[in-house]
Amino acid sequence: MKPDSREAADLESALRAHGYLESGVQRFLGRPGRTGSRTLFRTAVRAGLLGGPALALGLFALHASGDAHLLEEPARSVRLGLFLLVGATALVGAAAFAASVAARGLAPRGRAFVALGGGAVFAALLGAAWLALREVRPEGRERWGPDLVALLVVLGVAATLALVLALAAQVAAGARGRVGPRRGGVLALVVLGLGAALAVAQGLAPARLEARPSTPFDVVQTGRRVAWIAVDGLDLRAFDEARARGELRGLRAAAERGIVLPLEGAGAGPPPAIWTTAATGCLPARHGIRDTETRRARWGGRGPILDLRDALWPLALEARTEPISAGSRRLPTLAEIVAAKRYRVLSVNAWSSGPSDPDDGIALVSDRATRDLVVSARATPPLDDLRPEDLRRAWVGVAADFDRMERGARKVAVDEALVRLVSDRLDGEGGAPPDLVVLGLTGLDLVALDGDEAARRAQLGHFDATLARLLDRLVVDHAVVLTFGPGFGGRGEDGDGVAILLGEPFAAAPGARLATADLGPLVLRVLGFPTAEDQDGRPPERLLSADFRERVPPRRIATFGDRTRRGPDAEALAREQLDALRTLGYGGGGR
Amino acid sequence: MSAAHPPESFLVRRAAVEAALAEVVAEAETAAGRIARGEALALRAPGKRVRPVAAILAGEALGASREEIMPFAVAVELVHTASLILDDLPAMDDAELRRGRPTLHREIGEADAILVGVSLVSRAFAAASRAGRTRRPRAGLTAELVAILDRALGARGMCEGQAADLAADPATADFAALEAIHRMKTGALFTAALEGASRIAGAGAAETDALGRFGRNLGLAFQIADDVLDLAGNPDKMGKDVARDHGRRVTFVSLFGIEESRRAIGRLHRTAEEALAPLGRRGADLIALARYLEAREG
Numbered sequence: 001m002k003p004d005s006r007e008a009a010d011l012e013s014a015l016r017a018h019g020y021l022e023s024g025v026q027r028f029l030g031r032p033g034r035t036g037s038r039t040l041f042r043t044a045v046r047a048g049l050l051g052g053p054a055l056a057l058g059l060f061a062l063h064a065s066g067d068a069h070l071l072e073e074p075a076r077s078v079r080l081g082l083f084l085l086v087g088a089t090a091l092v093g094a095a096a097f098a099a100s101v102a103a104r105g106l107a108p109r110g111r112a113f114v115a116l117g118g119g120a121v122f123a124a125l126l127g128a129a130w131l132a133l134r135e136v137r138p139e140g141r142e143r144w145g146p147d148l149v150a151l152l153v154v155l156g157v158a159a160t161l162a163l164v165l166a167l168a169a170q171v172a173a174g175a176r177g178r179v180g181p182r183r184g185g186v187l188a189l190v191v192l193g194l195g196a197a198l199a200v201a202q203g204l205a206p207a208r209l210e211a212r213p214s215t216p217f218d219v220v221q222t223g224r225r226v227a228w229i230a231v232d233g234l235d236l237r238a239f240d241e242a243r244a245r246g247e248l249r250g251l252r253a254a255a256e257r258g259i260v261l262p263l264e265g266a267g268a269g270p271p272p273a274i275w276t277t278a279a280t281g282c283l284p285a286r287h288g289i290r291d292t293e294t295r296r297a298r299w300g301g302r303g304p305i306l307d308l309r310d311a312l313w314p315l316a317l318e319a320r321t322e323p324i325s326a327g328s329r330r331l332p333t334l335a336e337i338v339a340a341k342r343y344r345v346l347s348v349n350a351w352s353s354g355p356s357d358p359d360d361g362i363a364l365v366s367d368r369a370t371r372d373l374v375v376s377a378r379a380t381p382p383l384d385d386l387r388p389e390d391l392r393r394a395w396v397g398v399a400a401d402f403d404r405m406e407r408g409a410r411k412v413a414v415d416e417a418l419v420r421l422v423s424d425r426l427d428g429e430g431g432a433p434p435d436l437v438v439l440g441l442t443g444l445d446l447v448a449l450d451g452d453e454a455a456r457r458a459q460l461g462h463f464d465a466t467l468a469r470l471l472d473r474l475v476v477d478h479a480v481v482l483t484f485g486p487g488f489g490g491r492g493e494d495g496d497g498v499a500i501l502l503g504e505p506f507a508a509a510p511g512a513r514l515a516t517a518d519l520g521p522l523v524l525r526v527l528g529f530p531t532a533e534d535q536d537g538r539p540p541e542r543l544l545s546a547d548f549r550e551r552v553p554p555r556r557i558a559t560f561g562d563r564t565r566r567g568p569d570a571e572a573l574a575r576e577q578l579d580a581l582r583t584l585g586y587g588g589g590g591r
Numbered sequence: 592m593s594a595a596h597p598p599e600s601f602l603v604r605r606a607a608v609e610a611a612l613a614e615v616v617a618e619a620e621t622a623a624g625r626i627a628r629g630e631a632l633a634l635r636a637p638g639k640r641v642r643p644v645a646a647i648l649a650g651e652a653l654g655a656s657r658e659e660i661m662p663f664a665v666a667v668e669l670v671h672t673a674s675l676i677l678d679d680l681p682a683m684d685d686a687e688l689r690r691g692r693p694t695l696h697r698e699i700g701e702a703d704a705i706l707v708g709v710s711l712v713s714r715a716f717a718a719a720s721r722a723g724r725t726r727r728p729r730a731g732l733t734a735e736l737v738a739i740l741d742r743a744l745g746a747r748g749m750c751e752g753q754a755a756d757l758a759a760d761p762a763t764a765d766f767a768a769l770e771a772i773h774r775m776k777t778g779a780l781f782t783a784a785l786e787g788a789s790r791i792a793g794a795g796a797a798e799t800d801a802l803g804r805f806g807r808n809l810g811l812a813f814q815i816a817d818d819v820l821d822l823a824g825n826p827d828k829m830g831k832d833v834a835r836d837h838g839r840r841v842t843f844v845s846l847f848g849i850e851e852s853r854r855a856i857g858r859l860h861r862t863a864e865e866a867l868a869p870l871g872r873r874g875a876d877l878i879a880l881a882r883y884l885e886a887r888e889g
Contacts, residue, residue, distance in 0.1 A: 020807065
């Protein structure tokens with residue numbers, strides 16, 4: 001028989017439109033307003049389906065802002081969010097299906113459907129998560145693909161959670177104690193148990209933050225060494241005021257010999273963030289150092305889940321505050337980049353200058369943010385016996401108690417030791433002087449805050465003399481980059497600091513300014529290293545002599561890579577170390 | 592069990608229904624009048640008894656006894672028989688064969704056939720009123736059952752459906768019109784049989800709803816199958832005229848073609864079966880009934 005022209009109409013669609021052929025989803029969701037159980041069920045579904053994505057989107061919004069403690073490391077934050085949701089889903093799901101077995105209110109077909117579907121979703125999500133997280137870079141922002149996949153994973157987990165919650169609501173509201181086989185419920189429990197086990201197993205694995213390697217490159221021999229001295233606590237206005245009073249004569253002389261520039265952004269954040277930006281050429285969002293402290297999930301650096309309690313009790317997730325260390329940094333500093341090419345590096349008292357690894361060729365005297373450094377002033381040895389290896393133990397402790405010291409006598413002694421140390425190293429200790437010297441000095445910010453005029457004068461004089469001695473010793477073999485951050489005493493209107501460039505190959509450039517992120521690339525450029533495309537800063541070519549630019553043309557590579565090793569074990573840092581930093585006024589402390 | 596043959600559960604209940612109808616016939620024959628003889632003639636004609644058996648199976652699945660459901664099941668079958676008598680009249684379908692025999696109006700005359708139909712409806716309501724006397728009598732149950740039968744039969748059910756069917760123009764009728772016709776003409780009594788059984792059994796809202804969706808989908812599938820069989824069925828197995836409706840009345844086959852109609856029958860049956868999921872194993876006999884109906888050839 002040949003049907004008439006209306007055959008083209010879709011009978012199945014017409015049937016659905018008139019309330020026949022309800023789909024599984026329609027039956028699962030129920031019809032509105034029929035029974036209390038369906039109303040509850042529907043509400044749970046809606047809450048889950050809306051709330052789950054909202055939660056996920058919220059997490060990623062925090063991720064974007066970069067302020068949430070969980071999200072300081074994007075890869076870790078994704079893992080945390082994922083396993084939090086998976087763990088919660090497994091727990092809620094197990095409870096829901098246990099209730100379903102007890103209540104026996106669902107048909108076996110429904111139980112089997114949900115159990116198998118839930119198991120398949122779990123397996124797919126875990127697989128997708130694994131694939132996605134493998135690709136997430138430490139900085140996590142350069143490739144939207146992995147983040148998008150991770151977002152979809154989180155959304156999927158949230159949707160699964162919503163369905164399981166909905167099932168629980170259905171069971172709770174619709175249970176009538178009817179007879180029904182338990183196989184569906186038992187199967188569901190088994191599947192969910194496997195899902196939870198997989199989640200725990202996956203979580204127990206160490207974090208797989210696959211670091212990018214550096215792009216291979218060669219170094220051009222420039223014949224120059226570089227010394228970078230970073231000092232907290234001076235801006236152009238304060239510098240001018242001190243010069244007007246006839247103070248800081250050594251520094252004034254240095255300025256007259258060199259090129260004085262505003263250092264943009266030097267006061268735009270806490271010193272560790274600023275100096276790490278200078279040392280890496282990248283902004284804090286990428287290098288990961290935002291303050292003197294960082295917050296990690298309570299399970300620390302080994303991975304998101306350390307034990308069963310972590311896996312089974314998502315609410316136990318807590319952030320732990322700890323001092324930053326070299327291990328907190330995601331990117332290599334210029335000291336590490338240079339040392340990796342077998343150049344000799346001396347790094348003294350510089351923020352995040354670690355790791356302290358002789359194999360890298362870095363002679364690390366101190367790293368103000370590592371646990372080896374931050375100890376109580378009570379441990380300060382007698383000054384006469386101060387040795388370089390003791391200096392790193394004493395430095396912050398001494399500074400912390402500076403206000404209570406006798407006119408800074410101890411600081412004077414420590415600075416004396418510092419100058420001796422640098423001089424010894426510059427003498428080569430049996431070899432050539434270091435190709436790169438990175439020095440961190442403190443003290444000028446104390447001057448700005450201290451109302452004791454006599455102490456202020458004494459400290460300025462001492463600082464100026466110390467700096468002059470260092471410069472006298474350094475300029476012989478090194479081009480010197482001297483930088484001042486406003487620090488606590490910064491009075492600059494725009495938060496800029498001061499940069500003074502001394503020696504070849506630096507050249508004056510009227511109106512030139514230097515951004516903090518340009519410092520690292522500039523130092524690398526003078527040493528004959530290329531600039532990485534993924535660095536935020538660029539070496540200002542105007543500040544280099546024409547001869548140098550001709551002899552050493554600028555070069556670019558893709559990246560210097562990510563740091564692959566962790567620094568000191570953050571687990572071992574003691575509370576007193578934090579207190580020591582706080583006495584300096586960092587991390588919420590005050591003086 | 593082959594789906595082409597009635598399942599054992601169906602045969603057992605159908606035998607019980609036949610016995611109950613035999614009692615009705617025996618009671619009618621005591622009157623020895625023209626209408627009583629017509630009633631006996633109509634009720635003795637072999638029928639599938641799908642509706643009363645479905646009511647019994649549903650009631651049993653929900654915990655009621657066969658005896659509690661039987662009066663209502665008989666009432667449903669009486670209404671169905673009356674509707675067939677009236678549908679076959681010259682003023683309506685003007686059919687010659689029904690259940691393998693000459694239609695009633697050809698046996699006893701048109702006027703008597705009309706009166707037999709009316710009399711069977713009367714007996715149906717009497718039977719429905721007896722169905723309210725269960726082991727666990729509930730106030731208002733009889734009224735509920737009478738109301739269910741009324742909805743299925745009256746101006747919101749079979750009567751309106753038949754009228755719409757007769758008035759439908761095959762050239763302009765669409766799915767919506769056809770669905771409305773069959774929902775009232777065929778589906779209403781299917782649904783009523785199951786709804787009455789669930790009321791007698793005292794089922795909850797979820798189970799009543801499940802049976803309602805089962806009956807709704809099964810009823811439409813049954814009617815589409817009738818349309819298909821009307822065109823392509825075996826007259827011997829059908830027991831009625833074949834292909835009489837083709838071109839004369841709008842059917843699912845005329846609107847959508849025979850293949851799509853067959854696919855729809857399958858989908859409706861699957862949906863009907865899935866609707867019984869909340870009953871678990873208790874719905875097994877109803878599912879067996881649905882599968883038997885899906886495979887029927889007449």
